[in-house]
Structures are given as structure tokens and as C-alpha cells.
Amino acid sequence: MSKVKGPSRKYLEKLRNIGIIAHIDAGKTTLTERILYYSGKIHRIGEVHEGTATMDYMPEEQERGITITSAVTTCPWKDSTVNIIDTPGHVDFTIEVERSLRVLDGAVGVFCAVSGVEPQSETVWRQSERYRVPKIAFVNKMDRLGADFSAVLDSMVDKLKANPVPVTVPNGEGQEFKGIFDLVEMKRLEFTGEQGSEVLTHELTDDEAGSIAGWREKLIEAASEADEDILDLYLGGEPVPAETIRAALRKLTLSREIVPVFAGSALKNSGVQPVADGVCAYLPSPLETPPAIAVDEESHSKVEYECDTKGPLAALVFKVAMDSGRKLALMRIYSGSISAGDVVYNATQKTDERVARLFHLHAGRKEKLETGFAGDIVAAAGMKYAKTGDTLCLKESPALLERIDEYKPVISVAIEPRNSDEGDKLEEVLNKFLLEDPTLVVENEEETGQVILSGMGELHLEVMLERLFREYNLKPRTGKPQVVYQETPAKSAESTEEFHRELGEVMHHGGVRLSVEPLERGKGRDIVFEVDPEAWPAQWMEAVAEGIEDGLQSGVVRGYPVQDVRVRVLDMLRREGESSPAGYRMAAAMALRSALSDASPKLLEPIMAVEITVPEEFVGDVVGLMGAKGARVGNMIDRGDRKLVTGNAPLASLFGFSTDLRSATQGRAAFIMKFDRFDILD
Numbered sequence: 001m002s003k004v005k006g007p008s009r010k011y012l013e014k015l016r017n018i019g020i021i022a023h024i025d026a027g028k029t030t031l032t033e034r035i036l037y038y039s040g041k042i043h044r045i046g047e048v049h050e051g052t053a054t055m056d057y058m059p060e061e062q063e064r065g066i067t068i069t070s071a072v073t074t075c076p077w078k079d080s081t082v083n084i085i086d087t088p089g090h091v092d093f094t095i096e097v098e099r100s101l102r103v104l105d106g107a108v109g110v111f112c113a114v115s116g117v118e119p120q121s122e123t124v125w126r127q128s129e130r131y132r133v134p135k136i137a138f139v140n141k142m143d144r145l146g147a148d149f150s151a152v153l154d155s156m157v158d159k160l161k162a163n164p165v166p167v168t169v170p171n172g173e174g175q176e177f178k179g180i181f182d183l184v185e186m187k188r189l190e191f192t193g194e195q196g197s198e199v200l201t202h203e204l205t206d207d208e209a210g211s212i213a214g215w216r217e218k219l220i221e222a223a224s225e226a227d228e229d230i231l232d233l234y235l236g237g238e239p240v241p242a243e244t245i246r247a248a249l250r251k252l253t254l255s256r257e258i259v260p261v262f263a264g265s266a267l268k269n270s271g272v273q274p275v276a277d278g279v280c281a282y283l284p285s286p287l288e289t290p291p292a293i294a295v296d297e298e299s300h301s302k303v304e305y306e307c308d309t310k311g312p313l314a315a316l317v318f319k320v321a322m323d324s325g326r327k328l329a330l331m332r333i334y335s336g337s338i339s340a341g342d343v344v345y346n347a348t349q350k351t352d353e354r355v356a357r358l359f360h361l362h363a364g365r366k367e368k369l370e371t372g373f374a375g376d377i378v379a380a381a382g383m384k385y386a387k388t389g390d391t392l393c394l395k396e397s398p399a400l401l402e403r404i405d406e407y408k409p410v411i412s413v414a415i416e417p418r419n420s421d422e423g424d425k426l427e428e429v430l431n432k433f434l435l436e437d438p439t440l441v442v443e444n445e446e447e448t449g450q451v452i453l454s455g456m457g458e459l460h461l462e463v464m465l466e467r468l469f470r471e472y473n474l475k476p477r478t479g480k481p482q483v484v485y486q487e488t489p490a491k492s493a494e495s496t497e498e499f500h501r502e503l504g505e506v507m508h509h510g511g512v513r514l515s516v517e518p519l520e521r522g523k524g525r526d527i528v529f530e531v532d533p534e535a536w537p538a539q540w541m542e543a544v545a546e547g548i549e550d551g552l553q554s555g556v557v558r559g560y561p562v563q564d565v566r567v568r569v570l571d572m573l574r575r576e577g578e579s580s581p582a583g584y585r586m587a588a589a590m591a592l593r594s595a596l597s598d599a600s601p602k603l604l605e606p607i608m609a610v611e612i613t614v615p616e617e618f619v620g621d622v623v624g625l626m627g628a629k630g631a632r633v634g635n636m637i638d639r640g641d642r643k644l645v646t647g648n649a650p651l652a653s654l655f656g657f658s659t660d661l662r663s664a665t666q667g668r669a670a671f672i673m674k675f676d677r678f679d680i681l682d
Contacts, residue, residue, distance in 0.1 A: 007309065012375050013285050014080040017332070019101060019133075021124040022110035027140040027266050031110055032073075032084060034272040038197055039082075041075040041362070072330060072361040072377060080280045083377045101131050102402075103318045103332035103377065106283030108275065109137045109259070113147035113173070115613070116155035118672070125160050132290070134253050136260045136278050137162075142170045143177040143265040153261065163258045165222040167249065168274050169215050170263040171208075180263055180271045181212050183219045184242050184249075189274070196269025222258055223248040246281050253282040286375030292316075292334035294391065294399035297347060303399045305335040309373040312336055313344060315392040316401045320435045321379075327435065328379045329386040330361070331372075334401070338380070338392070339371040345395035349385045353392065356382025388438050409441050409454035411606075411651065413461050414479035416450045422474060426451065429472050433464060440464065451476075454484055456675070458655070483606060483652045486563045486678050487555030489599030492517040497590035498573060499583050510583030511573025512544055516595045519564045521604075521679055525552055526566040536572055543581035544569055547588030556596045557603055563678065564604070567592065604678040606651040611644060612661065614669040619643050621664040629653040648676060 020028040036042045074083050085104065101107070107128050111117060117125075128135060139152045149170050156162045171179045171188060179190045181204070188208060190200040204212075220240065224231035226248040233240045252258040260282050264271015291304035292314055305314040313336035321328045331338075338344060340358045345351075359366040359379045372378035386392075391401045417423035430442050430451065441454040455461045458481055468474040496513040519526065527548055529541060548567050555562045572584065610631060614622050619636065622645055626633055631649030638644075654673060661669050 007373055007375075009287070011081070012287050012307065012309075014280070015285050015375050016080060016082045016279055016283055017103070017105045017286065017375070017377055018082060018279055018283060019085045019104045019107045019128075020110060021101070021107050021128060022121055026110045026112045026115075026118070026121070028110050030266040031108070031138060031140065031272060031275065034196075034266050034269060035077070035082075035084070035276050036073065036075055037195060038273055038276065039075040039077050041073065072379075074360045074362065074367075074377075077276050077280055082276075082279060085377075101128050101133060103316060104131075104133055105286060105289045106279070107133050107135045108279065109135050111137060111139050111152050111156070112144075113139050113141045113149060113152060113170075113263075114144050116148075116152045117159040118613075122159055125162075132256065134256055134283055136253065136262065136275070136282055137164060138266075138271075138275050139170075139261060139263045140266050142173060142263055142271070143175075143268050145174050147173045147177065149173060149263055156259070156261075163222075164261045165219060165249070165252075165258045166215055166261045166263070167219065167278065168262045168264070168271060169212060170271075177265065177268075177270075180274070181208070181215075182274065183212065183216050184245050186216065189271075191270045191273075196272070199273050219245070222252065225257070226251040250282050254284050254288060292401055294393075294401045297398040297400065303397075307374045308335055309337055309375075311374065312394050312397060313338065313392060314399070314401065315344075317386045317388060317390040317392065320386060320388055322432050322436055326381060327383065327386070327432075328359075328381055329383045329390075330377070330379050331392065332377050333372050333374050335374050336394075337371055337373045338378070340369075344392045345398060346383075346385055346390050347393050347398040347400050348390040349387070351385050352395070353383040353386060355380045387435060409439060409456060409484055411456070411458060411461065411481050412441075412452050412454035412484050413465075413481045414450045414452055415465070415476040416478075417474075417476050422476065425472065426468075426474055426476060429468060429474060433467075437464075450479075481655065483650075485558065485560045485606075486604040487557050487560050487596075487601050488562060488564045488604050489516050489518045489596060490602050491600050493595045493598035494570070495591045495594035495598065496571075496573075497587050497594055499586040499590060500575075500578070501583075501586075503582065506580075507578045508580045508583040508586075509575040509578035510540075510543075510580065510585070510587035511575075512547075512569065512584065512587040512591045513571040513573070514548070514588070514591050514595060515568045515570060516592070516599050517566050517568070518599075519566055521564055521677060523564050525563065527569070528566060529569045531569060531572055539581050540572065540579070540584050543585040544572065544588040547585035548592050550585075551589040551592040551596075555601060556593060557601050560603070562596065562601075567595075602680055604680060607648050607676050607679045608651050608654060608673040609676040610647050610649050610654070610671070610673045612646075612669055612671050613642050613644050614665055616643055618665040618669060619645065622661070622669060625657075625660060625664050629657060649673075651675075 020032055022028045072085050109125060111121060139149055141147060153164045156164045167184055168180045168182050170177055171181055179188065181188055186204060188202040188204055190202060192198045192200055220230060220234045223245050227244065230240055230244060230248060249260055253260055260278055262271060262275045262278055266272055286307040291306050294303045294305060294314060296303050315331045315333045315338065317329045317331045319330040321330065338355055340355060342355045343352050344355060346353045358369040358372055360369050361379050369378060393399055417426045434440055434442060439456050443452045453461060461481060465478060492515060494515040498511040500509045527545055552562045612622055623633055626647055629649055630653045631647045634646040636643050636645050658671055661671050
């Protein structure tokens with residue numbers, strides 16, 4: 001390993017690893033573009049609606065105006081360095097958010113001033129809370145008709161259970177929006193010059209001071225929770241130093257007791273610089289985050305990795321991307337350092353990896369790097385085996401960092417190569433996609449020659465098929481998207497089966513009596529042996545378990561995996577001289593199949609949580625359409641002059657739903673669905 005001198009402690013204190021998270025179309029990428037422009041990283045602001053945004057560098061992103069893959073960039077901000085990950089807002093790409101949050105130290109939640117906390121906002125916020133990520137918030141689009149800053153704060157309290165504390169507030173709302181007030185400095189800010197790059201600070205008039213006095217009081221009350229002297233100064237009529245307020249707010253933000261909130265309009269270049277200042281003022285450096293926890297492979301004890309550039313290596317690969325046909329492994333270094341040319345140990349794959357080159361990424365571009373140190377986010381080329389979730393460490397002290405959760409696909413499409421040459425290339429390309437995206441599943445149907453591609457939603461699969469053609473000139477024949485089901489028993493059943501057959505001139509025998517019973521939804525599978533383990537060879541019992549596991553992969557209704565089931569092995573039958581592991585494996589599979597057939601098996605289908613925001617005059621049409629699709633309507637909530645209609649519906653009935661919804665509401669409804677559970681919808 002390299003012994004290159006690492007960055008100073010001051011550099012690490014000024015380093016920020018942040019993510020921009022929110023609902024689709026809240027303005028995450030627009031905000032990021034402005035921060036990059038004002039920092040000097042880019043020299044022209046790209047716009048999402050024009051398909052020119054720096055961070056949306058994939059053609060599929062530029063055409064749709066949405067973020068599909070997490071883009072990473074590094075930029076300077078005053079005396080700090082900021083690594084930014086701009087994450088997707090669409091539910092189909094939720095794994096991108098999950099794996100980004102896993103390696104971030106802080107996050108900026110972006111909310112639309114009109115829509116407030118939207119469904120995917122709640123999802124990504126909960127994900128960030130799971131990883132205990134401190135956050136600040138930006139209420140965007142304050143210039144839009146219907147903007148309501150206070151309503152957004154209320155929805156943050158109601159839906160996110162957050163404690164929002166405004167540090168800037170809007171100077172007017174909607175068409176009256178003219179800029180922002182800084183509650184810490186008690187100044188009015190105006191954004192002028194080239195693309196709002198110049199920030200003018202104005203003293204408050206008496207009227208302006210009076211209009212924001214209530215906001216200032218709430219800020220002081222919040223800050224005094226961390227520093228009682230602040231309240232004493234304020235009540236005594238003494239000036240409260242801005243730095244004292246910031247220090248108190250920082251302490252509360254890092255402990256996740258508050259969320260500092262900023263207001264503005266990124267598209268109108270107003271209020272962005274204070275957000276970037278807030279990232280540096282309130283969000284943690286790598287030195288202020290809890291140690292990374294790993295599990296020692298030999299002792300199974302917990303190992304803590306502090307952010308120490310001279311410590312033992314610990315890095316987590318949080319994403320794999322293909323760049324011109326070559327694999328790039330994006331990683332967060334928690335401890336130690338990695339240099340180009342180093343050989344590191346991949347503890348997950350149990351193999352050595354050679355780091356050929358290192359880079360800092362700027363969306364689709366790379367900046368060469370000699371060494372990456374603890375606290376940093378870098379990309380490595382040349383690593384053959386690395387996958388998402390892998391841990392890189394020292395071979396002499398292997399330890400595994402917490403893996404990133406896996407997601408079950410809910411929708412699949414059959415694709416068929418047009419000829420044998422395309423078939424070979426298709427297999428190679430799909431393997432590359434699987435490296436990049438852990439939520440994709442590829443299975444080969446030997447009988448039909450088709451490839452079954454499964455993913456998180458229609459848009460997810462659509463984008464993958466587009467990339468096949470655009471990047472590799474592959475256009476296989478495709479079937480209609482199909483729902484991925486599961487099976488489960490509806491009642492208990494028992495069966496005994498014996499296998500007795502000659503295989504390869506050797507007689508094999510096994511006998512198994514077992515029962516199956518249903519479990520609660522989401523409980524998975526449970527195999528219980530109720531035979532005396534002392535009475536049976538371990539390899540026979542292992543063979544029975546393997547036979548059951550194999551059998552659960554393919555149910556008896558339509559051959560889908562069986563879930564939410566407990567299998568009890570009640571007895572094993574032996575025949576001296578003939579009983580064998582192969583016999584028990586076959587007998588177990590036969591008994592399982594027979595018991596499942598007698599247990600009134602049911603199909604479990606993906607049930608989606610549906611949320612539709614619609615003008616009040618179309619509520620009846622929406623409810624009628626949902627009923628026609630077999631959905632169960634839940635709540636109807638007022639959202640200003642609109643209604644939020646929630647419910648559950650089977651995924652199979654939602655194909656083409658967005659088109660029907662547009663027709664029924666003259667295109668005025670917003671629709672989002674996310675996977676809720678596998679279940680039987682009564």
C-alpha cells in the first residue's frame with residue numbers, strides 16, 4: 001500500500017460529502033447546476049428542460065428531463081471542497097438513492113414551494129434517516145403561482161416528523177417573490193449580475209424587520225436549545241453574533257435535532273448561494289461523522305474505522321459504472337488511502353484487486369488522481385471483480401462493511417435476440433448492466449431461448465432497452481411487460497414421499513415427511529427440522545434442506561418462487577444400504593411439491609402504493625378510474641386547490657394507467673406509484 005502524505009486535518013474539516021435528494025421535478029439538478037456555476041466549476045448553466053444539464057449526462061436523462069443515475073462531482077466552495085451526488089427522484093431508481101445515501105455525510109432535501117412534501121420526498125427522507133444523515137432543506141420554486149413557504153414547513157413536520165428551522169425566508173411569494181431575507185445576519189439579499197452570480201446585501205427597513213420578526217424569534221428559540229446565552233442576549237436587547245447562531249445551529253443539525261431551511265428559486269438564480277454556504281456551515285465533515293462499522297471476518301467482532309488517512313484501508317464500493325466499455329468502481333474511502341497502481345483486497349469477493357487508475361468524477365467527465373484518502377469519494381478503473389456493496393481493505397485484517405440492501409424486481413419483459421451473433425453480444429452487454437445496476441435480474445428461458453429482464457418498474461426497463469440500442473446498437477424483439485409474482489400456501493398441509501431409483505447403477509433412496517404452513521406477509525421462508533439431529537447424518541439433513549430450498553424456487557401454481565411459508569421436516573425414512581443424500585434431496589422436493597399442492601396455494605402479486613395529485617373538479621373521474629383498475633382508494637387529502645388521492649392497486653392493472661389518467665384529467669393530474677408489498681388484494 002502507498003505511503004503518500006495525506007491531506008491536512010484542515011482540508012478534511014472543510015470537506016463535505018453531500019447528496020441532493022427529493023421528489024421528481026422538485027429542482028435537484030437545477031440547484032446543482034447553479035452551485036457548480038457559482039463555484040466556477042462550470043462556465044455555463046445547463047438547464048434540465050433544455051436537456052443541457054451537466055449532471056444529467058446520459059441521453060435518456062436529457063430526453064426525459066429526469067435524473068436516472070446518480071452523478072458525482074467535486075467543486076470548491078469558498079475555502080471548502082464539496083463532493084456532490086445528484087440523485088434520481090423517480091421511484092424506479094430508488095436503489096440509486098439508497099446506495100448514495102449509504103456513503104454520504106450530509107444531504108440537501110429539495111422541496112417544491114407549491115407541492116410541498118411529495119411521495120418520493122418521504123421515501124428518500126426515510127432512507128436518509130435510516131442512515132442517520134444530517135440534512136438541510138431548500139424550498140425551491142418560490143416564484144411559482146401557489147407557492148407557500150409556511151405550508152411546506154408544516155408538511156415537513158406532518159409528513160417527515162422533522163423540525164424545520166428557517167435560516168432564510170422568501171421576500172414575497174409567487175409573482176411577488178423578489179429575493180430572500182437572511183435571518184442569521186438580518187439582511188435582505190438580492191441576486192444580480194451574470195445568472196444571479198452577484199449577491200447584494202441590504203440593510204433591512206423597519207417594515208422589513210417587522211415582517212420577519214416572528215421568523216427571527218423562532219430561529220433564536222431554536223438556536224438557544226444549544227446555547228442558552230443566545231436567548232439571554234436576545235431578551236436583553238443585545239445583538240447576537242451571527243457566528244454564535246451558526247455554531248448553535250450546526251450543533252443541532254449534526255445531532256439531527258433540527259433541519260435548517262432555505263428559500264429561493266433555483267431556476268430564477270435566487271437563493272442558491274446561501275444553500276451552498278449552509279452546506280459548509282451546518283453539514284458535517286468526514287471527521288464529524290460516526291466511525292464506519294465493519295465485521296471482522298475471522299472473529300465476527302465489530303471493527304470501527306475512524307476517518308484517518310494513516311489508518312488501515314476501509315472503502316465501500318457504492319456503485320459500478322461502465323465507461324467506454326470499461327468498468328469504473330465508485331467508492332467512499334472511510335480509512336487509509338488508495339493510490340493508482342495499488343493492489344487492494346476485496347473482502348466481499350475474497351480476491352485481490354489492482355487499482356490501475358484513480359479519478360475524481362465530474363458527471364460524465366474524469367479528472368485524474370494519484371491518491372484517494374479517507375473521507376473522499378473517488379472512482380477506480382481496472383478492478384475486475386468489484387461489485388456494488390463490496391468492501392476493500394487490507395488482506396491481513398479483512399473486515400466487511402455493512403452491505404447495501406437488495407431490492408426485489410416487480411416487473412419483467414421477455415427479450416429475444418434476432419440472430420445468434422446478436423445473442424452473444426446481448427448476453428455480454430446485459431452482464432455489464434447487471435454490474436452497474438443491482439436491481440436488474442436476468443434469467444434465461446432454455447425452452448424458448450428468450451431472456452427475461454426484470455426490474456423496478458416500466459420506466460426502468462424502458463431505459464435499459466433504450467440503452468441497448470443507443471450504446472450497443474442492439475434491438476432485440478421484446479414482449480409486453482409482465483408482472484413478477486410470488487406464491488404462498490393459504491393453509492397448512494402435510495405430505496410423505498419416498499424416492500427409490502437406480503441412478504448410474506447405484507440404488508438411491510430417501511423418504512421425507514414434511515408439512516407447510518402460511519406465514520404473515522413479508523416473513524419470507526423458514527425451514528425447521530423436528531427430527532433428532534443426533535439420529536441422522538448431517539449430510540442427509542443438508543440434502544433435505546437443499547431439496548426444500550430448490551423446491552421453493554418454483555411453486556406449483558405458475559412456477560413462481562414461494563414466499564411467506566414455514567416448512568417443517570417431521571420425519572425422515574431410511575433404508576439400510578440404499579439411503580443417500582441424492583435420495584433425500586429428491587424425496588424432500590417431491591414431498592414439498594405435494595404438500596404445496598394440498599395447501600390451496602395462492603399467487604402473491606406486487607401491490608403498489610398509488611398517489612395522485614389532481615384538481616378538485618377531476619376527483620370523481622380519478623376515483624372512478626382507480627375503481628376500474630381494481631385499486632382500493634385510501635385517503636383524499638386537501639393540497640391547496642388540489643386533492644391528493646391515495647390508494648393501493650395491483651401492478652398488473654396499472655400498465656398504461658398514466659395514459660388513461662392524462663385522458664381523464666386533461667393532463668392535469670400528477671401520478672406516482674411505488675412498490676408496497678407482495679400480497680393478495682382482496
